[in-house]
Amino acid sequence: MGNGTSIGRVRGLGSAHTGAHHWLLQRFTAVGNLVTLIFLIVSLLTLPNLSYATVSGWIGQPIPAVMMALLVLTTFWHARIGLQVLVEDYVNDSGSRFGVMLALNLAWIGGTVFGLFCIARLALVPVATGGAA
């Protein structure tokens, strides 16, 4: 960005050519959130009770386990995109913004992996007696 000509003052301030991808991902993951969260809400409302045995037995089954794994992926991805927009709007200092985006990306990956690991364990390993029956 230069100071001289009119074109020089605005060059580089236009489209980054990646916004549409970001925008579309926010829509795709929104639909993912809708489908997986409706599955979770209907499941919670229709389970006979919310005891440990009932819930861990439910989530260990193939379809609930896959739906919950997809829920973790899609909600964390959507949240990461949404929080990035928040950071870009309100964190103006570029150094701070770098630090916050670094923390956000680490939390995003960390949270996703933790959630997927918990579901995999519930689906594949009998945790305790009366657990994943």
Add this chain to the structure above:
Amino acid sequence: MGGIATHHTGQNMANRPLSPHLQIWKWGPHMLVSILHRVSGDGMAIVGLGVLLWWLGALASGPEAYETFHSVMTTPIGYLVLIGLTWAFFTHLCSGLRHFVLDTGAGYELDANKMWSIASVVGGVVLTVAFWAAIFLL
């Protein structure tokens, strides 16, 4: 309109009017639904995903950890958090569906925009009440 000559002088570029910020506008439903969409979304991203991970971690850790999660979430503060999260979810869901409609280029006429803005906020509250009524009454 000044024409090409004035547009290109640096002085006029510096003195051009800036968009006024929030305080100057008369508040309307479309502004409320916009900020609620952001607040509910970012609230769920920070609080809701934390609760989700605690719930999954407690389930994966065993009955004792699950009991701890369950007892914290059934305190008055726990219920407040959960009800707040479901309200955030249903509100974000309704305003998000509104965004899908707006993405198609529809719903920008003043009356329609106002009507669907109000409907989004009301819909979020109604669905939240219906969800907790189902939890407690069914």
